[in-house]
Amino acid sequence: MDKQQGTPQDPVGDLSPCLTSVMQPYPCSPTTSRKPRADSQIFSQKQLSCWMEALEKECSRTEAHMASLKKRQANLSTTAEMMEQQVRERFEAMRVALEKEQKAVLDSLEQEHRENSSKLTRLLHDWNQHLKLVRKHIGTVRTLQERGSEGQLKQVSPDDFSCRKKQDAAELNIRLNDEKFQKLMKILGKISKDLQVQLQKKSLLLDSTEVMIDRTASHKHIRVTSNGRGFYIWPADDSSSPSHPLQFDQTCCALGSPAISSGQSYWEVNVHCCPSWAVGVAYGSLSRKGQDKRTKLGRNRISWCLEFRDERLSAWHNDRHLVLPTKTAPDKVGVFVNYHKGRIAFYDADTMKMLLDFSTSCTTVFERAHHQFTEPMFPAFRFFKARERHAVPDHMEICELGIERIVLQ
Known part of the structure; x- marks a missing residue:
């Protein structure tokens, strides 16, 4: 009996360990196990006070910063309105001046018309x-x-019918002064042209750079004036001036300062008194020794230039060139550099006509339209063979573009 009763109990006894292991809950994941239970989060009053104090300070700091930003925003709007008003006033003053001058010219013409009309009347x-x-x-x-x-006919004297009136020579002078009017139109045309040029140039003048010629980075035959703006080629005895490590020893080039490594820069060069020239920009790593392509503007990858030679105007870069369709060379060359956008543009500074823009010139002559500058750039200039037996040496001059000079003009 014990044996019978014990028989069915053995399987239960054998399975209980298995059932017990199956019914146990799954082990917690590492993420879950790291989370402390809510009932176990017990903080001291000191900790809570510290946290509250830190949060209140952060809240106050945030509110103060937001108030400062709002104030700056309000000031920004006020400043923008003031600037817009000043611009309107400046253009209004220009408009009033033009209208006043227009009225004066028209009144003068009307007065001349009335005087001549009265004489004719x-x-x-x-x-x-x-x-x-x-x-x-x-x-x-x-x-x-x-x-x-x-x-009765005899009673009348022939002199009674002699009433021929002579024409006064002054009658021929009663007319509008056409010669004076044509001079007036030429003057107004020049003023209008100059005004258009100045308006086109105004954005470039905001980035005007005071370029000076670096004597230590110029060929020893290039002489620089005392103000550092004028420079000319004058052959001299090689022993008359000591050489400098940064000087060009054979190619007659000169570099200017300051270096351009950011932002935008604009300057102008007067080349009127130089029959052949090259004006542009170059990296400071431009080779200074020898006479190969590494030392010549536009004949390598690290220099760009506008060149006038043999009565032909052309743009040069990487020893490739593009002849520009112009009959005459400009008297002044404007150079604009936008370093971050990799842009170099050349202008006729007297008319503000763009001669070439290296960043947008999509031609087969140059490898690419956009250049990414990787080194500081310097204004660069080159003289070609000097004219022999000429009283005035070939020379160029950096134009002064300061605001004071604009006001004086």
């Missing part, structure tokens, strides 16, 4: 009186003819 009155007299005499003579009375 008086002349017409005189000639009208003369015409009446002539017609009266015609009537008298016709009456005498009809009567056919020789006695």
Whole structure:
């Protein structure tokens, strides 16, 4: 009996360990196990006070910073409105000045017209009186003819019918002064052209750079004036001036300062007194020794230039060139550099006509339209063979573009 009763109990006894292991809950994941239970989060009052104090300070700091930003935003709007108003006032002043000058010119023309018209009116009155007299005499003579009375005709003196009026030479001068008017139109045309040029140039002038010639980075035959803006080529004895490590020893080039490594820069060069020249920009790593392509502007990858030579204007980079369709060379060359956008543009500074823009010139001549500058750039200039037996040496000059000079002009 014990054996029978024990028989069914053995399997249960054998399975209980298995059932017990199956019914146990799954082990917690590492993430879950790291989270402390809510009932176990017990903080001291000191900790809570510290946290509250830190949060309140952060709240106050945030509120103060937001208030500062709002104030700056309000000031920004106020400043923008003031600037816009000043711009309107400046253009309004220009408009008023133009209208005033226009009125003065028109009044002068109207006054001249009235004076000449009055003179012609008086002349017409005189000639009208003369015409009446002539017609009266015609009537008298016709009456005498009809009567056919020789006695009455003899009583009339021939001098009574001698009423020829002489034309005054001053009549020919009664006219509008066309010569003066043509001069006026030429002057107004020049003023209008200059104004258009200045308006086109105004954005570039905001980035004007005071370029000076670096004597230590110029060929020893290049002489620089005391103000550092004018420079000319003048052959001299090689022993007359010591050489400098940064000087060009054979290619007659000169570099200017300051270096351009950010932002935008604009300067102008007067090349009127130089029959052949090259103006541009170059990296400071441009080779200075020898006479190969590494030392010549536009004949390598690290220099760009506008060149006038053999009566031909061309743009050069990486020893490739593009001949520009212009009949005459500019007297002043404007150079604009936008370092971050990799842009170099050349202008005729007198007319503000763009001669070439290296960043947008999509031609097969140059490898790419956009250049990414990787080194500081310097204004660069080159003289070609100097004219022999010439009293005035070939020279160039950096133009002064300061605001004070603009106001004086």
